[in-house]
Amino acid sequence: xxxxxxxxxxxxxxALLAASVLIFTAVQVLPGNAASAVLGRNASPAAVGILSRxxxxxxxxxxxxxxxxxxxxxxxxxxxxVAIAQGSNHAPIWHLISGPLKNSAILAAITALVMIPLSxxxxxxxxxxxxxxxxxxxxxxxxxxxxxxxxxxxxxxVAVFFVGLHLLPPVAIVPPGGDPLSHPKQLVLPVVTLxxxxxxxxxxxVRAGTFEVLQTEYVQxxxxxxxxxxxxxxxxxxxxxxxxxxxxxxxxxxxxxxxxIVVEAVFAYPGIxxxxxxxxxxxxxxxxxSVAMLIAVVYVLINLVADxxxxxxxxxxxxxx
Amino acid sequence: xxDGRQADPGAYEEGDDEHALSRADFLKKxxxxxxxxxxxxxxxxxxxxxxxMLPEGVSEAEIRRGxxxxxxxxxxxxxxxxxxxxxxxxxxxxxIQAIFDPLVLLNADLSLSPGLALxxxxxxDATEYEVKLRPGVTFHNGKTFSAEDVIYSIHLMAKPxxxxxxxxxxxxxxxxxxxxxxxxxxxxxxxxxxxxxxxxYYNTWIVQKGEKNFSRPVGTGPFKFGSFTPGQQSVxxxxxxxxxxxxxxxxxLKIVSISDPSARLNALLSGQIxxxxxLSYAQAKAHQASHDINVLVSxxxxxxxxxxxxxxxxxxxxxxxxxxxxxxxxxxxxRDAISGFGTVGNDIVGKGLTFYDNSIPQxxxxxxxxxxxxxxxxxxxxxxxxxxxxxxxxxxESATLLAQxxxxxxxxxxxxxxxxSSYFNPSLQYLKMPFAETQWPPSSLKFFYLQALAANAxxxxxxxxxxxxxxxxFKAIGEPNHRKAQSYWNQVQRIQWSQGGYLSWTNADFVDxxxxxxxxxxxSAAGILGNHRYQDAWLS
Numbered sequence: 001x002x003x004x005x006x007x008x009x010x011x012x013x014x015a016l017l018a019a020s021v022l023i024f025t026a027v028q029v030l031p032g033n034a035a036s037a038v039l040g041r042n043a044s045p046a047a048v049g050i051l052s053r054x055x056x057x058x059x060x061x062x063x064x065x066x067x068x069x070x071x072x073x074x075x076x077x078x079x080x081x082v083a084i085a086q087g088s089n090h091a092p093i094w095h096l097i098s099g100p101l102k103n104s105a106i107l108a109a110i111t112a113l114v115m116i117p118l119s120x121x122x123x124x125x126x127x128x129x130x131x132x133x134x135x136x137x138x139x140x141x142x143x144x145x146x147x148x149x150x151x152x153x154x155x156x157x158v159a160v161f162f163v164g165l166h167l168l169p170p171v172a173i174v175p176p177g178g179d180p181l182s183h184p185k186q187l188v189l190p191v192v193t194l195x196x197x198x199x200x201x202x203x204x205x206v207r208a209g210t211f212e213v214l215q216t217e218y219v220q221x222x223x224x225x226x227x228x229x230x231x232x233x234x235x236x237x238x239x240x241x242x243x244x245x246x247x248x249x250x251x252x253x254x255x256x257x258x259x260x261i262v263v264e265a266v267f268a269y270p271g272i273x274x275x276x277x278x279x280x281x282x283x284x285x286x287x288x289x290s291v292a293m294l295i296a297v298v299y300v301l302i303n304l305v306a307d308x309x310x311x312x313x314x315x316x317x318x319x320x321x
Numbered sequence: 322x323x324d325g326r327q328a329d330p331g332a333y334e335e336g337d338d339e340h341a342l343s344r345a346d347f348l349k350k351x352x353x354x355x356x357x358x359x360x361x362x363x364x365x366x367x368x369x370x371x372x373x374m375l376p377e378g379v380s381e382a383e384i385r386r387g388x389x390x391x392x393x394x395x396x397x398x399x400x401x402x403x404x405x406x407x408x409x410x411x412x413x414x415x416x417i418q419a420i421f422d423p424l425v426l427l428n429a430d431l432s433l434s435p436g437l438a439l440x441x442x443x444x445x446d447a448t449e450y451e452v453k454l455r456p457g458v459t460f461h462n463g464k465t466f467s468a469e470d471v472i473y474s475i476h477l478m479a480k481p482x483x484x485x486x487x488x489x490x491x492x493x494x495x496x497x498x499x500x501x502x503x504x505x506x507x508x509x510x511x512x513x514x515x516x517x518x519x520x521x522y523y524n525t526w527i528v529q530k531g532e533k534n535f536s537r538p539v540g541t542g543p544f545k546f547g548s549f550t551p552g553q554q555s556v557x558x559x560x561x562x563x564x565x566x567x568x569x570x571x572x573x574l575k576i577v578s579i580s581d582p583s584a585r586l587n588a589l590l591s592g593q594i595x596x597x598x599x600l601s602y603a604q605a606k607a608h609q610a611s612h613d614i615n616v617l618v619s620x621x622x623x624x625x626x627x628x629x630x631x632x633x634x635x636x637x638x639x640x641x642x643x644x645x646x647x648x649x650x651x652x653x654x655x656r657d658a659i660s661g662f663g664t665v666g667n668d669i670v671g672k673g674l675t676f677y678d679n680s681i682p683q684x685x686x687x688x689x690x691x692x693x694x695x696x697x698x699x700x701x702x703x704x705x706x707x708x709x710x711x712x713x714x715x716x717x718e719s720a721t722l723l724a725q726x727x728x729x730x731x732x733x734x735x736x737x738x739x740x741x742s743s744y745f746n747p748s749l750q751y752l753k754m755p756f757a758e759t760q761w762p763p764s765s766l767k768f769f770y771l772q773a774l775a776a777n778a779x780x781x782x783x784x785x786x787x788x789x790x791x792x793x794x795f796k797a798i799g800e801p802n803h804r805k806a807q808s809y810w811n812q813v814q815r816i817q818w819s820q821g822g823y824l825s826w827t828n829a830d831f832v833d834x835x836x837x838x839x840x841x842x843x844x845s846a847a848g849i850l851g852n853h854r855y856q857d858a859w860l861s
Contacts (some may be wrong), residue, residue, distance in 0.1 A: 035750040036746055036749065037742060038400060038408065039408060039746075040408055040483065040745055040746060041745045041746070041751065042484050042486070042779075043409075043746050043747050043748045044747060045747075045748065046481055050481055050482055051482055061501065064681040082398070082400045083399040083400075083551065085401065086399075086402045086404065086407050086408075086483075086562045087404045087407055087534060087535065088534055088536070089534050090534075092398065096399060096551070097550075099553075104646065156584070158587060162587065162590075162591060163590075167594060169591050170584075170587035170590070170591050171579070171584050171587050171588040171589070171593055173553060173577060173588065176548075176550035176553045177550075211328050216692060223800050265580070265581045265584070266581060266583075266584060267584060268581060268584035268585070268587075268588060270553050270580045274552075274580070275552065277580070278397070278399070278580065279398055281398065281742075282398050282399065282400040283742060284398060284400070287398075287399060306405070311652060
């Protein structure tokens with residue numbers, strides 16, 4: 001079991017290293033550097049030269065990569081290139097993104113807390129009622145929801161709950177350093193939008209898994225032994241059905257990390273997604289690099305945890321190969 | 322009034338014994354003369370004119386004080402700043418307007434009036450100015466405003482990375498001198514009869530001597546700094562000691578970054594903000610009809626243009642350039658590309674500004690003449706590539722429409738879309754495109770011509786190089802006599818109109834929105850959201 005965990009850890013580290021190279025290279029490929037992006041129309045060669053030197057952009061790419069990676073590993077994300085170019089002498093990225101990061105985490109956590117039990121419940125219900133109207137309703141409904149992009153779902157929800165019913169606020173403005181939870185009403189539409197887009201895959205996977213298990217001989221045996229259906233499902237079917245679903249739910253969580261980007265823009269929610277979009281637009285290379293890398297870390301971590309959970313659920317995996 | 326202008330007594334605030342021309346007075350006289358008047362008074366004695374006055378037709382009793390005014394702008398992430406001398410976007414302008422003051426105020430009708438500087442006294446050939454500053458103005462920290470602060474600010478503007486560089490490039494920076502606390506000597510590299518006009522734009526607003534990183538900026542403006550989180554929001558508190566009359570009336574001002582246009586509008590509709598910058602044209606049309614919010618439309622000199630490289634074929638032949646100007650159906654472009662929010666452009670820049678030549682006939686669509694010009698130039702069935710970008714609303718739309726309009730003259734325009742981030746960046750695409758689009762927000766004719774058409778102009782989009790034109794331009798800039806200067810400026814503009822590489826199809830309006838409870842904020846040709854003058858606003 002320890003070997004398994006170790007193997008997974010090494011794999012995760014390798015994936016992150018590869019991601020860091022990819023991210024750094026991708027940012028370099030963007031046309032123009034941060035200095036010229038900040039200067040915009042005033043980006044005369046002389047001005048670009050001066051700012052590039054100030055921002056350390058004249059050093060070779062390999063040096064900058066090493067410096068960035070070393071800082072990142074030590075928890076130092078560096079300074080925002082654009083803020084420095086705009087005349088600040090100190091603009092730590094961590095300081096800029098810690099608030100938005102917390103806001104996004106809150107949004108994703110609430111969504112996950114609703115999504116996971118709901119996916120399992122609806123998926124199981126659909127499996128138990130396979131072929132009946134409940135099953136069709138759940139399957140069709142979740143398919144329809146996942147087919148719509150977030151900005152469409154978000155706009156539709158705003159149209160219904162703000163323009164039509166005047167029930168919920170259409171944007172979620174949280175003051176810097178403020179707590180999004182202090183205005184729970186503002187969170188409803190963003191969370192529901194995220195649920196719409198992320199739940200379908202989970203529901204379908206749980207349904208498929210549970211349906212398959214319900215056809216197995218040991219479930220039939222349990223039923224023939226006269227165990228109540230409720231106990232058959234909860235005790236014997238679900239546990240085995242969930243193993244493949246854990247991976248899918250983990251994917252859903254990872255999707256949330258990306259999905260919040262669009263949803264945050266639609267609802268003006270001050271999270272990490274809005275920060276990333278802004279940073280890309282103004283070509284704040286250091287912020288883009290660090291935020292992208294943080295998101296990669298979250299992805300890899302979720303995968304790792306999911307693998308461990310699957311291992312706990314499926315005893316076979318715990319035995320040495 | 323020292324120079325024989327009339328003042329409208331009705332425009333004075335009660336108990337105000339200072340001299341000021343009201344906006345109504347200016348408007349009554351029509352744009353051309355009003356603008357002409359606005360320019361002259363800053364040369365010579367002006368008196369202690371009051372810069373801020375009560376909005377027209379409003380008495381002090383109607384104004385409700387207090388509350389927080391919340392304004393939503395397009396955010397700029399970490400690029401947002403309070404430093405005036407770096408590149409600023411509208412949200413930064415809003416903050417600069419709150420904290421700082423300019424030497425010269427650009428009024429809603431584009432006339433000028435005294436800000437922190439009261440008088441601009443040139444020597445005989447306009448190569449040196451003695452500037453008298455407003456006495457008794459204090460910074461938010463209690464320090465008295467003086468000539469040293471202005472000198473320090475001009476030094477910031479003259480840094481090579483400063484966005485204000487074009488405004489001070491004619492100044493001999495090292496020879497700036499404070500004669501006393503409120504008098505300043507500014508020596509120039511070339512004659513400039515209207516130096517005051519250089520000091521209206523946000524990049525040139527005045528900061529306190531010694532200001533370095535603007536982490537807790539101190540200014541003389543209507544609001545004091547509270548807090549600033551780039552990309553999210555900033556908060557300002559009312560300055561009770563503001564030197565101008567009346568405002569601010571609200572206790573605090575909150576500037577919020579909301580980049581998504583529909584989220585910004587939703588925030589306004591739901592009452593989470595009170596005002597928003599840059600309403601989209603389509604949304605503006607809808608809400609003008611529904612009356613649920615006030616759509617603030619200002620006719621502005623912000624000009625949208627196509628430009629042609631006058632040195633590269635086929636546009637090095639003026640007959641081809643002229644043909645393009647005659648192909649454009651400008652009213653149709655305005656109607657379809659910017660939903661009618663603009664007035665027709667005439668291939669010169671600065672409508673409404675001092676020295677703009679209103680007597681030049683309007684270029685209109687004339688396909689037969691365009692065809693014969695192209696034939697004479699040997700360019701029948703011309704095929705060109707037009708580079709466009711979604712960097713400014715209306716660019717891609719107008720380019721698409723122009724391409725359709727051109728087919729009538731047998732001209733094929735192929736569109737090529739350039740990423741927004743490269744389009745105006747000279748280290749990338751900008752100034753390398755033979756046929757493209759541009760937008761200018763000029764604050765004076767001089768500003769535009771020095772930047773775009775003079776010898777060594779940094780943004781010479783049309784690659785215009787003409788010695789005789791340049792001589793004429795600097796004559797116009799340096800001529801102290803207003804009538805003579807106007808005649809030089811008219812010649813400059815006629816040359817551009819008949820030979821230049823600009824096809825200016827519209828002066829586009831500023832379109833913003835206010836909730837019904839925001840009062841006192843009036844349309845302004847000087848900037849969006851009533852030129853961000855929140856010191857004039859109150860909440861009913």
